[in-house]
Amino acid sequence: xxxxxxxxxxxxxxxxxxxxxxxxxxxxxxxxxxxxxxxxxxxxxxxxxxxxxxxxxxxxxxxxxxxxxxxxxxxxxxxxxxxxxxxxxxxxxxxxxxxxxxxxxxxxxxxxxxxxxxxxxxxxxxxxxxxxxxxxxxxxxxxxxxxxxxxxxxxxxxxxxxxxxxxxxxxxxxxxxxxxxxxxxxxxxxxxx
Amino acid sequence: xxxxxxxxxxxxxxxxxxxxxxxxxxxxxxxxxxxxxxxxxxxxxxxxxxxxxxxxxxxxxxxxxxxxxxxxxxxxxxxxxxxxxxxxxxxxxxxxxxxxxxxxxxxxxxxxxxxxxxxxxxxxxxxxxxxxxxxxxxxxxxxxxxxxxxxxxxxxxxxxxxxxxxxxxx
Numbered sequence: 001x002x003x004x005x006x007x008x009x010x011x012x013x014x015x016x017x018x019x020x021x022x023x024x025x026x027x028x029x030x031x032x033x034x035x036x037x038x039x040x041x042x043x044x045x046x047x048x049x050x051x052x053x054x055x056x057x058x059x060x061x062x063x064x065x066x067x068x069x070x071x072x073x074x075x076x077x078x079x080x081x082x083x084x085x086x087x088x089x090x091x092x093x094x095x096x097x098x099x100x101x102x103x104x105x106x107x108x109x110x111x112x113x114x115x116x117x118x119x120x121x122x123x124x125x126x127x128x129x130x131x132x133x134x135x136x137x138x139x140x141x142x143x144x145x146x147x148x149x150x151x152x153x154x155x156x157x158x159x160x161x162x163x164x165x166x167x168x169x170x171x172x173x174x175x176x177x178x179x180x181x182x183x184x185x186x187x188x189x190x191x192x193x
Numbered sequence: 194x195x196x197x198x199x200x201x202x203x204x205x206x207x208x209x210x211x212x213x214x215x216x217x218x219x220x221x222x223x224x225x226x227x228x229x230x231x232x233x234x235x236x237x238x239x240x241x242x243x244x245x246x247x248x249x250x251x252x253x254x255x256x257x258x259x260x261x262x263x264x265x266x267x268x269x270x271x272x273x274x275x276x277x278x279x280x281x282x283x284x285x286x287x288x289x290x291x292x293x294x295x296x297x298x299x300x301x302x303x304x305x306x307x308x309x310x311x312x313x314x315x316x317x318x319x320x321x322x323x324x325x326x327x328x329x330x331x332x333x334x335x336x337x338x339x340x341x342x343x344x345x346x347x348x349x350x351x352x353x354x355x356x357x358x359x360x361x362x363x
Contacts, residue, residue, distance in 0.1 A: 001355035003348050009298045010321040019215055019288040021207075104334025105315065108262040178269050186312050186335060 041094070041119055048087045048126060056080030072140040079132060087122075094118055109183045116176035123172050127165040134158035199243050206239065210256045214239075216322075217257070218288070220306045220314050221264040229287045231267050238263045250331065254324075258332045261315040268311050305354055309347065316343050317351075 060077035063070060094115075101111035137158070141151045207214075214235055222228040242259050250258075306317045312333075319329045326337045326344075333340065 001352070001358075003352055006302060006351060006355060007321060009296065009302065012296075021211065022287050022289055025287045102334065104258065104332060105262050105265060105312075106334025108266065112266060182265065182269060182311060185310060186333065187339075 041115065041122075044119070044122060045087055045091045048122075049084050049091075052080045052084035052087070056084065070140050070143055072136050072143055076133060076136040076140070079136065083129060086125075090118075090122065106183070106186055109179060109186065113176065113179045113183055116172060116179050119172040120169065120176050123165065123169040127162060127169055130158055130162045130165065134162075199240070202243050203240055206243075206252060206256060207236070210253065213253065213256055213322075214260055215288075216318055217260040217264050219303055220318055221268060221311075223307065225288070231264060232288055234267050235260045235263045250328075254328055254332060257319065257322075257324075261318070261332065265311050265315065301355075301358060302351075305351060309350075313343060313347055316340065317347055320344055320347065 056077045056079075059073055059080070062068075063073045063077065097114070098111075101107045101114070134155070137154050138151055141154060214232065217235065218228050218232050222231040238259050239256065242255070246252075246255055306314055309317060315333065316329065319332065324332070326340050329340045330337045
């Protein structure tokens with residue numbers, strides 16, 4: 001068959017819809033989907049924002065009202081507030097850049113890659129962030145003269161957090177790679193052709 | 194734009210262009226469950242896109258653009274239907290087979306389109322629906338020459354396959 005014949009088959013057969021829509025079921029499913037549609041990035045951002053602000057506030061409050069002299073705990077509280085501020089600013093930047101992409105396929109893919117890159121950066125940053133917080137926690141334990149077992153427990157907790165966040169980071173990195181490969185596929189002949 | 198206006202446009206688009214949406218769903222999703230899932234995704238994206246429609250292109254071009262973008266992104270999702278599998282017994286199918294019997298040559302054509310990669314599938318649908326190179330370039334966000342290269346390759350591939358198919362008596 002030549003292409004014209006394929007075209008004729010297509011034209012004669014695809015005018016009539018293949019399926020009938022069950023509108024009631026469609027309506028229910030869309031509503032259900034809308035309700036469960038929590039955006040991963042927004043959740044991660046808000047979670048980081050709240051966890052860092054609340055933890056920073058608690059550490060500062062306890063340290064202040066107990067008249068503790070632990071310098072490391074004050075540094076840790078400040079560090080957590082700075083992290084929350086950074087996440088907030090990143091969120092504003094991200095939302096501001098949302099409308100910069102056109103609605104072509106390449107535009108949509110560029111948007112998706114940009115979102116994936118943002119998630120990769122955020123997860124990497126938060127992974128590395130466990131190190132200063134872990135070190136400051138250990139230093140404050142040492143400064144307060146607490147037991148070695150407590151220090152070991154805290155060390156194990158931060159080590160676990162570090163490895164778990166590495167797993168999360170890999171999920172985002174794989175997702176980004178997948179999107180980039182699609183982007184390359186779309187642009188391939190643009191360079192060679 | 195009020196929600197009432199958005200609803201009105203949505204219903205009008207859906208009734209006018211459902212055949213177009215079905216073509217995209219048929220080309221990108223194989224099982225009935227995936228077809229239902231993709232159709233939902235596309236419908237949601239069409240609904241969201243209504244306020245941003247600037248009438249610089251026709252409704253058909255816009256619907257194709259949204260449907261193809263959604264299908265491509267839906268395909269790249271990992272383990273698409275794990276969630277829906279769990280509740281399969283409790284959900285009602287959205288897409289129900291119509292009474293029209295599909296020509297076996299069309300079934301073959303859909304199968305061949307399905308074998309193409311994500312991007313080429315979009316181009317095949319646009320090509321078969323008579324879009325110009327310029328319109329396709331606009332929908333895909335790539336140059337017309339790039340579209341041309343891809344079309345030549347797809348046409349060659351489809352013609353070769355159809356000839357092989359003819360040899361087998363179909």
